Ligand SMILES: Nc1nc2c(ncn2[C@@H]2O[C@H](COP(=O)(O)OP(=O)(O)OP(=O)(O)O)[C@@H](O)[C@H]2O)c(=O)[nH]1
Ligand SMILES: [Mg+2]
């Protein structure tokens with residue numbers, strides 16, 4: 001979605017110390033065709049933070065993601081001189097209803113270093129795509145691009161049409177199945193929303 005709007009995007013998986021190599025590999029495989037770099041970090045163990053600094057350097061970056069993934073924890077780590085002081089950005093456990101005590105409630109921008117800014121934002125619990133038409137959704141999945149125009153039908157939406165090159169690529173293991181499943185799930189969601 002971000003790439004589609006020409007916003008350079010990095011997918012950052014935090015809390016890597018809680019994951020095994022196998023799971024990390026499956027995530028890497030899932031997102032390798034999506035057109036974004038994927039990195040694995042742990043704000044808790046301070047691993048991968050230098051990589052994050054390299055990526056942020058000289059840019060203004062927005063941290064976006066579900067509630068509780070550690071956006072504010074990472075922000076606090078990146079702000080100079082704050083290691084031993086009171087936290088800049090509030091962090092905390094997320095309660096069962098998904099809105100924890102220290103959950104971030106407003107977006108705030110922080111200076112990391114010269115010309116480098118980071119914006120911590122409130123986490124989301126679901127993704128709302130009001131402006132995306134189901135006919136356009138396929139263009140948001142970069143890994144489908146090489147197969148666009150190769151299906152039997154013009155304007156194939158890669159869902160139930162016969163002779164679909166994207167579905168063939170999924171069967172051949174060229175397109176990640178989970179990503180394709182996300183596509184069809186979101187496609188159905190948009191379709192049903194439009195109906196009512
Ligand atoms: N195990 C582990 N826990 C972490 C890590 N980073 C953050 N946490 C914990 O995850 C919880 C949520 O962290 P936050 O930084 O508040 O998460 P957030 O993404 O800012 O959440 P919202 O503000 O609700 O969007 C806190 O208890 C953190 O201590 C990590 O690398 N590993
Ligand atoms: Mg937060």
Ligand SMILES: [Zn+2]
Nearest residue numbers: 151156158164
């Ligand atoms: Zn198709």
